Amino acid sequence: MEYTHLSEFLIRRGELTIWTPELTRSDAWRDDERPLASVHEQYLGFLEPDDPRPGRGRWIGTIFEMDAPLDAQAWATTLRLWHDRHEGFRTTAVPTGDGGYHRVTTAPGTVQVTGAPVPGLVDGDQINEYLCEVLESRLSALVWPHLLLATVTHETDDFTVLVGADHSVLDAYSQAVLILELRTLYTAVRTGGEIRDSATFGSPADYAVRERAAAEELTPDSPAVAVWREFLGTPGSPMPRFAADRVAELDGEHAQPSVSRTLLTIEELEEVEQVLNRIRHRLSVTVFAALAVASRAVFGEDRFRTVMPIATRPDLTWLESMGWFVNVVPVDITLPAGADMAAALEVTRSSLKRAHTCNDASWGRSLAMVGAVEGPTFGASFLDIRMLPDYELVADLRGRTLRAVSYSTEEVYFWVVRGPDGLYVSTRYPAGLPAEVMDRFLTEFARAMYAVTTIAAPVAAARPVDAPAALSAG
Template sequence: MEYTHLSEFRIRGGELTIWTPELTTPDAWHDDERPLASVHEQYLGFLDPADTRPGRGRWIGTIFEMDAPLDPAAWATTLRLWHDRHEGFRTTVAPTGDGGYHRVTTEPGTVDVVGAVVADLTDGEQINEFLCDTLELRLSALVWPHLLVATVAHETDDFTVLVGADHSVLDAYSQAVLILELRTLYTAVTTGGEIRDSATFGSPADYAVRERAAAEELTPDSPAVGVWREFLGTPGSPMPRFAADHVAVLDGEHAQPSVSRTLLDIDQLEQVEAALNGLKHRLSVAVFAALAVASRETFGENRFRTVMPIATRPDLTWLESMGWFVNVVPVDITLPADADMPVALDATRASLKRAHLCNDASWGRSLAMVGAMEGPTYGASFLDIRMLPDYELVADLRGRTLRAVSYSTEEVYFWVVRGPEGLYVSTRHPAGLPGEVMERFLAEFAAAMYSVTRAPVAGAAIADPAAALSAG
């Protein structure tokens, strides 16, 4: 599943409708004593309440094509039931008066979803531009609703669905699984089928209680804090940056370039996976080892440091929840001199094992304890989408997860996905970084990944890596 910008998705023409959640009664909100999750509270601290485009650079979402005709009444019912099911869509924040925020919530049955047709706008490209603008203008972490839905009804028996949300109510896992959830719910509504209930739709607010309690237990002597201390170095040291010496300072504001491509096709990837099986390493380890090798080959750095977002759904209670269940852990890999990929794999596995100490430790609180003066600016993640239910159907529905255009002058992120057609990479980087630098890094990344096939694997004939990569 590609992780890309909305502008890179071709929307077919049709009738556009914006679906907006509304309270059935204006006094439905009530104060909620449950805390905000640490990452949510940190996020709010960076926001400007006067920002006229609060969604700019911040919203995330999902787009796909529903394989059924649009029945507006049934779709409105589907979205209402979806909001009833997920408390994360029915909670927001209110100012405390001291510069902070507290949680307010409304009960199931108090949210309706109203559709408004956008007249005289049927061209797919114009719809795309309109939606990009609308999501920047209307999505905010400070103003409910934090989620909007758009549909485009086509002349064929299907319709496009866009779900856009502020990051405070969706994470990457939510982005992926909502496609089949909405499809299943819509099918049940239109056919009179059973609306499934489940103990796995747990509330993000209940999770926040658990997360904040764990955060309060952290001390400067906690093992997780020690890992962050080693990662950062001297208190006040800057966070690791990608290609810091190659980024030019530009005047004005510039959108970050985005690069998305297949890194290894399925034939190349299956050879890599066969070799990794012989070496007894996981593909996730190989991805970070290859990033470290590519960093050495491109920038001459034997020490590779980045942060890795991880899912923090602690048990089945939150398996199907919509919300922001994410922590960040440090990945710190030092490669021995002239290390090849098998050696890099061993070093990386040890580093990732050490990073596990931080899985349940609030990264914001940990960084505060080690004297960090800023948050992470360089991150990488890996996802095998085959772990998602019915992932092949998601591809048939043209499912894509979306991110807003970023304007950061420092941030670099890599999203690496193992999909049914190969290994896919998406990245964004500052406009001041020359494109050829990123191109070289991605080429070294691909070469490092494929180089594991040089290791002998019993019963497997491995093709020449250089020839295979050049052919790909």
């Protein structure tokens, strides 16, 4: 599943409708004593309440083609039931008057979703542009609803579905699993089938209680804080950046370039995985080892530092929840002089184990304790899409996860995905970074991945296979 911009998805010609959640009662909101998650509260602190385009650079979403005709009444019922199921769509943050925010929530049955046709707009490219504008202007972390939907009906017996949301109510895992959830729910509504209930649709607000309690237990002496301290270095030091000395300063604002490409074909990847099985290393370790090797090849640096977003769904209660269940951990890899991929794998395996110390530790609170003056600007994540249920069907539905266009002059992110057709990467980077620099880095990244096939002898074969890595998220 590609992680891409909406503008890169070809929407077929059809009739557009925007679907907006609305409260059925004006007094539906109730004060909710449960806290906001640490990452949610920190996110709100960076926002401007008067921003005329609050979704610009911030919204995320999903687009796919539903393999059934659109029944407007059944679809509205589906979306109402979806909001009833997920409390994360029925909660928001309101100002407290002292610069902070508190949570308010509305009960199941108080949200309906209504459709508004957009007349005279049928060309796919024009629909795409219109939707980009709507998502930038209407989606906000400070104004409910934090989620909008669109459908495009075609002359065929199917329709396109777009789900756009502020990041506070969706994460990368939610983006991926919502496709089959909506498909299953819509099918049940249309056919009169059973509407499945489950204990795995836990509330993000309940998770926030648990997350904030853990964050309060952190101290400057906590092992996770020590890992962040070593990662950052001297208090007040800048966060690691990708190719910082290669980024030119440009006048005005520029959209970040976005690149998606195949790193390894399925045939090449299977060669790599055969060797990894023999030497008892995981593909996730290999991805970060290859990033470090590529960084050394292009920039001459033996030390590679980045952050890795990880999913923080602590147990099955939140397995199918819609929400923002993400933490960030530091990855710090120093390659020995002259290290080949075999040596890089061993070093990276140890580095990722050390990073996992931070899995359950709030990254914002940890950084505050080590004297950080800024947040992360360089990140990388890995996901094996085959872990998702019915992932092959998602491909048949043209499912894509989406991110907003970014205008950052510093941020660089890599999303690496093991899909059914091979290993591919998506990245975004500052407009001031020459395209040839990124092209060379991705070339060296692919070269390092494939170099695993040259490892001839088992490496530390007596040790157990790597423990499963935490689920990465974007």
